[in-house]
Amino acid sequence: MRVELKKFGTTLISRQNGRESFAAFQPQLSALVENENLELDFEGVITFSPSWGDEFLSPLLKQYGPRLILMKTGNPSVKATLELLEKINRVNFKIS
Amino acid sequence: MLLCGYMAQELITISEAAQILGVSVDTLRRWDKTGKLNPIKTSEAGYRLYDRSQIELYLNDLFVFAKEWVLKDSEIPSKFYCSNSAAFQTKLTQMQDLLMGVAELSSTFPLLVAVAGEIGNNSFDHNLGSWPDTPGIFFAYDVHKRTIVLADRGLGVLATLKRVRPELNTDEQALKVAFTEILSGRSPESRGNGLKFVRKIVSENPISLLFQTGDAQLALAKEENDLNIKTSSEPFRGCLALISF
Numbered sequence: 001m002r003v004e005l006k007k008f009g010t011t012l013i014s015r016q017n018g019r020e021s022f023a024a025f026q027p028q029l030s031a032l033v034e035n036e037n038l039e040l041d042f043e044g045v046i047t048f049s050p051s052w053g054d055e056f057l058s059p060l061l062k063q064y065g066p067r068l069i070l071m072k073t074g075n076p077s078v079k080a081t082l083e084l085l086e087k088i089n090r091v092n093f094k095i096s
Numbered sequence: 097m098l099l100c101g102y103m104a105q106e107l108i109t110i111s112e113a114a115q116i117l118g119v120s121v122d123t124l125r126r127w128d129k130t131g132k133l134n135p136i137k138t139s140e141a142g143y144r145l146y147d148r149s150q151i152e153l154y155l156n157d158l159f160v161f162a163k164e165w166v167l168k169d170s171e172i173p174s175k176f177y178c179s180n181s182a183a184f185q186t187k188l189t190q191m192q193d194l195l196m197g198v199a200e201l202s203s204t205f206p207l208l209v210a211v212a213g214e215i216g217n218n219s220f221d222h223n224l225g226s227w228p229d230t231p232g233i234f235f236a237y238d239v240h241k242r243t244i245v246l247a248d249r250g251l252g253v254l255a256t257l258k259r260v261r262p263e264l265n266t267d268e269q270a271l272k273v274a275f276t277e278i279l280s281g282r283s284p285e286s287r288g289n290g291l292k293f294v295r296k297i298v299s300e301n302p303i304s305l306l307f308q309t310g311d312a313q314l315a316l317a318k319e320e321n322d323l324n325i326k327t328s329s330e331p332f333r334g335c336l337a338l339i340s341f
Binding site: 011013014015016017046047048049050051054075076077080081083084087088 | 181185188189192196203204206207209210213214217220221278279289290292293296297
């Protein structure tokens with residue numbers, strides 16, 4: 001399953017918004033079949049921050065582990081955020 | 097009468113100017129080369145000299161407004177005030193749209209927005225339900241002068257971090273932990289790593305940061321590993337940040 005993060009907004013900044021987005025994402029997640037990968041696409045996201053990312057990506061990383069795949073992006077705020085989240089969670093994201 | 101408009105110059109060194117502005121001496125040298133901020137004259141020995149009033153004017157009224165607010169709860173223009181997180185998100189998105197249109201910021205503007213976002217959201221996340229008096233934050237920017245200013249009258253970094261690190265006793269210790277230590281799996285709250293992100297972005301980009309909480313003031317700039325923490329003669333309870341880019 002591939003999900004475009006821009007559908008949650010193009011400025012993904014606050015914890016509050018990250019939590020709300022994660023909650024809104026749950027019905028879609030239930031359609032993910034066993035062993036299917038969850039691919040997240042950052043295309044179209046303008047600004048991304050650790051607060052939003054920690055609320056949205058960290059629980060997905062814990063739940064899906066290597067099945068969570070992040071699509072490569074050149075956005076510097078995404079790259080810097082992912083590096084910090086990897087340190088916080090002590091796990092590296094799978095990036096494709 | 098001839099002296100009516102005359103203002104005496106108070107010449108200061110590059111180090112003094114850097115301290116007032118909250119940037120490094122190297123940053124000021126770079127600003128001189130690029131024409132962003134030139135010294136008023138050069139001494140016979142070749143040292144750059146600045147006029148104190150020139151530097152204070154450069155800091156512009158935004159920082160003065162914010163500082164007066166955190167120190168004295170003075171009145172601030174409503175356009176600089178965000179009473180809640182949603183108001184801040186709206187203003188931050190407006191700033192993002194403005195910065196996006198500046199050609200020379202095309203590669204760094206998402207980082208500037210993310211840095212301002214982390215500092216502003218920290219204020220809301222850590223003080224929700226605990227604001228000592230005025231809730232909300234000061235948030236203003238001047239794209240022409242390349243500055244962003246944020247401030248809050250919240251509990252401050254020490255009081256917030258003490259919840260999870262009770263051994264901390266001073267603002268300086270708290271500031272150091274906030275900007276350097278990755279806190280993993282914090283309980284009961286997981287938040288609190290945003291300022292490490294801020295430090296990383298500033299150290300890798302042409303951005304400088306002055307951040308004060310309590311009586312501790314920190315100055316960060318590109319390629320500087322030192323936090324440059326010093327004691328401020330004007331302590332206050334919340335947080336005050338000046339981002340220059």
